[in-house]
Amino acid sequence: MITRLEVDGFKSLREFTVDFEPFTVLVGPNSAGKSNILDALALLSRLATRPIEEAFKQGRGRSIDQFTRWRGEAGRAIRFAVEVLLPDVVESGETVARSHRYRYELVIERRARPTGAEHLVVRDERLRVLEREEERLPDPGAELASPERTAHGGQDVFAQRFETKFGRRVAVCATPEDIHYQAVHTHTALASLHQRLGDVLQPLTPGEGVAEPQGEQSRRGAGVVQRRAIADRRLSGPDPWRERISAVADELSSFRLLQLDIGRLREPSERIGTGALAPDASNLATVLADLPAPLLGEIRAELVALVPGISSFHVEPEGDSFHIDFELSGGERLPARLVSDGMLRLLAILTVLRGQPSSAVIGIEEPENGVYPGRLRRLLTFLREAALEQRDGAPVEQDASAPIDAAPIEQPRWAWPPQILLTSHSPVILAALRSAPQHIRFIDTVRRDGQLVSRARRVAVAPGTDRGRLTVSLREINALLDAAGSEAAE
Structure with missing residues (x-):
């Protein structure tokens, strides 16, 4: 399940952070940015498996329109960070503890070619396991992440960086097991590693740099070929980092x-x-x-x-x-x-x-449209119960003889019910959640540096309990209900 999303530079989402529950309703007025939150998750989902430019082209609007505009000009980069909590799975007949939280960070940048045409590239990318004290389900009083918290801590699963090789800079992903992987420029490293695109590389000796690509091996002899074979075996084997990459890619791509x-x-x-x-x-x-x-x-x-x-x-x-x-x-x-x-x-x-x-995560836009209020309440109850079924990490049976890679992306091994995210401006839904405000995220806009941007706020459960945190009061929620009319008042 996705526990946190941070976005900077995507449509109306600038320095934006939201925490999610297993069942979360994004409420707020029209044009507040609720749909943009789901669009950001959809883009991340595509980037986990598809070429970068294809992922952007399949979104709403032109690729350039997905970059935040500032004074009439589209921004140069979009920063994403998403935190994912994964359940345990069954492998070779045994339960494998995988219930950690992972943080995936990605920066996509627009770069101009000499011709004036532009292309989209990965500027930075990292996947890491969060430290033990950070592994928690979100709670109504949880504090928003600070830059200091997200900048360090935890163990890297992979990190993409640029290295100089044969007189040119190439993107290289390094894992804790010292496997180096030359990233494919058309894909994110997460998608490349998950689908085995590009070259697997390994250092010759510590500090000596990365091994030559396939075209150089015939001139360099069997030593490099042998090292490549070792790296290939480790990539295809049951390495913990390999399973983590696949699990996170599956979770994101299932949206x-x-x-x-x-x-x-x-x-x-x-x-x-x-x-x-x-x-x-x-x-x-x-x-x-x-x-x-x-x-x-x-x-x-x-x-x-x-x-x-x-x-x-x-x-x-x-x-x-x-x-x-x-x-x-x-x-x-x-x-x-x-x-x-x-x-x-x-x-x-x-x-x-x-x-x-x-699907591990389902986003539904405005489920209230065309639905009678009485039925809408029953639907909301049904969706909430579906998302809040027991999340105990119980394993899901699968063919023990099949390798991890054998399961296609479309058939992930979920051990939890789906996480459900709704957008709504319905007073009926707001009224139905009065007794369960922990599921509400109030989305509205604020002016920042002369620009309207979206923000997300939790509902403060009791006065004084959320001091210093970005919240909305139940009084404000009730005022919104009253302004919407008596349809939902009970």
């Missing part, structure tokens, strides 16, 4: 963002699908058609519990597509184009929760 498009939800979806629900849920019917019967039955039962008057739904073939029909309690069937927006949204949300591949 699923739902930005539902009702128009697309009403249409049939083509039979050829990727397996995962698309962010706009346009392939919902195909995903449902591909689910095992037990999972489909769970989703049906949960939808019926949330929507009185519905007895079931059916996924039917239609030429080269699938469409969804909803069955009413009286036996009448309605196609998706005739049911309410809320029902389609509920079905899409249930599918991303229960479907396959499973």
Whole structure:
């Protein structure tokens, strides 16, 4: 689960920090930056597995528009830091303790070529295990990280730096086991190491620099080749750092963002699908058609519990597509184009929760849209319970004979229920969380150096308990509820 996100230079997020619970609701007015937080997580998710420029191009807006603008000019760099808490896993039939918190830091920079064109490169990158005293679940009174806390401490899993080799500077990732890895410039080191891109390098002797790449080995003799073979064996073996890299990359890349498009939800979806629900849920019917019967039955039962008057739904073939029909309690069937927006949204949300591949982190934008307030309360309760199921690190069974690398990225070995992050400006959701304010992060904007930027605040549970911390009071939350009208007041 993601416990902390720090961003500087992405859209409205400048020197921004937010701590997450297993279930977190980002509330605040429109244009406060709530969606930008989920967009930042989505970008990090893509950067964990895909080429850098592809990861940016698949975001909302042009690549350059994702850099914070200052006085009309786009910034030169974006800094990310994310802290991840991982559960234990089962390997070779034994439980492996992995429940540490990891901190992954990344700086992406725009650099100009002589032609005037620009490209995106990694300026700095590091993955480390946090020190024991920092390994904790977030709590409502937790203090925000200081630069001093995040600048040192813990053990590096890898750190990317530049070294001079053969008269040119190359990016090299160094691990505690003294394996050096020449990073691929098109990917982050996290993605490169996870997918084994580029060259594995190892020092000849301490302080002597890194070994030559493949093209130089034929001129240098067998010694370097032998060292490369040793490094290759260590990279493919069960090294602790290798497992940590894969685990963190899996956790980040599993993030699923739902930005539902009702128009697309009403249409049939083509039979050829990727397996995962698309962010706009346009392939919902195909995903449902591909689910095992037990999972489909769970989703049906949960939808019926949330929507009185519905007895079931059916996924039917239609030429080269699938469409969804909803069955009413009286036996009448309605196609998706005739049911309410809320029902389609509920079905899409249930599918991303229960479907396959499973996700470690799920972001849902404005689940209240089109959903009747009474049903919205039940949905919120359902989502909260789904995220807060027992998180005891219980292992998940898997094939003990399969190597770590055998499991594809789309099938991670989660031992915990999904972490759920919502954005909302609904007074109904705010009212429902009055008794559980630890799940609320209040997002608004402040003017800093003449620029409007986003900030995140916790709810102060009791007066005087959060002195010196960035908080919002329950009185301010109540004022927001009152200003929104009596719809949510109880």
